[in-house]
Amino acid sequence: MTSRTLISAVGLHKQFGAVVAARDISVDITAQTVSGLIGTNGAGKTTFVNMLTGYLKPDQGTITFEGTDITGREPRDITRMGIARSFQIPQLFTSLTARENLEIALGIAKSPLTRANEILAQFGLGAYANSVAGNLPEGVRKLLDISLAMVAEPKVLLLDEPTSGVASDEKFAVMDRVMDVIRAAGVTVLFVEHDMDIVRRYSDRVLAFYDGAILAAGAPDDVLNNAQVRQYIIGEPLPTTANAEAPHA
Numbered sequence: 001m002t003s004r005t006l007i008s009a010v011g012l013h014k015q016f017g018a019v020v021a022a023r024d025i026s027v028d029i030t031a032q033t034v035s036g037l038i039g040t041n042g043a044g045k046t047t048f049v050n051m052l053t054g055y056l057k058p059d060q061g062t063i064t065f066e067g068t069d070i071t072g073r074e075p076r077d078i079t080r081m082g083i084a085r086s087f088q089i090p091q092l093f094t095s096l097t098a099r100e101n102l103e104i105a106l107g108i109a110k111s112p113l114t115r116a117n118e119i120l121a122q123f124g125l126g127a128y129a130n131s132v133a134g135n136l137p138e139g140v141r142k143l144l145d146i147s148l149a150m151v152a153e154p155k156v157l158l159l160d161e162p163t164s165g166v167a168s169d170e171k172f173a174v175m176d177r178v179m180d181v182i183r184a185a186g187v188t189v190l191f192v193e194h195d196m197d198i199v200r201r202y203s204d205r206v207l208a209f210y211d212g213a214i215l216a217a218g219a220p221d222d223v224l225n226n227a228q229v230r231q232y233i234i235g236e237p238l239p240t241t242a243n244a245e246a247p248h249a
Contacts (some may be wrong), residue, residue, distance in 0.1 A: 039209030094134030
């Protein structure tokens with residue numbers, strides 16, 4: 001099967017005052033792949049996601065989606081084109097039930113409200129359909145938030161720390177459920193994650209961000225075993241190069 005480039009970012013640069021949040025980021029995202037984005041806080045990964053989804057406009061560079069330039073377009077326009085996202089903190093109507101949250105999303109997407117039962121079942125949320133979202137366990141809230149992003153049947157889904165706040169004994173179950181639904185729908189995924197066990201298990205490809213740039217990109221084992229990634233991102237000192245300089249973008 002021939003791989004197809006779905007998103008192409010070229011020379012993305014974003015600066016906030018004296019702080020360079022993204023510097024010359026160029027990367028292609030292939031259709032129906034899962035890319036894990038890693039890096040310490042402030043490394044540039046969330047800035048990259050925000051530029052892809054229209055929440056930030058790059059100072060320089062271009063982003064194309066299926067060959068169409070989407071650089072600087074409004075988030076709602078990018079969502080309509082087929083790029084959806086979830087957030088680190090679930091964006092829910094906390095006083096409404098899980099079903100009511102889904103029905104609102106379905107209404108916005110002009111999709112039949114009867115799909116709510118199907119989506120609840122897909123994400124294992126049937127038992128929580130009539131529970132108030134604000135009272136749900138964190139793992140369930142994450143699943144509900146991601147289910148809302150899937151309502152519009154996106155081609156690309158960006159997940160911001162899908163397992164943060166989820167109990168360690170639940171994180172794999174949550175990700176298994178999410179990935180089963182996503183893969184069945186043929187959706188391309190990029191997810192920001194600090195848990196290297198999750199990154200290694202679910203990624204086809206890993207993009208390691210450091211100082212606003214991509215330090216390494218490739219297969220999970222290759223990137224996670226990269227000496228600079230282990231030193232500057234994972235936090236393991238190099239045994240023989242303790243005095244080595246940090247990489248410069």
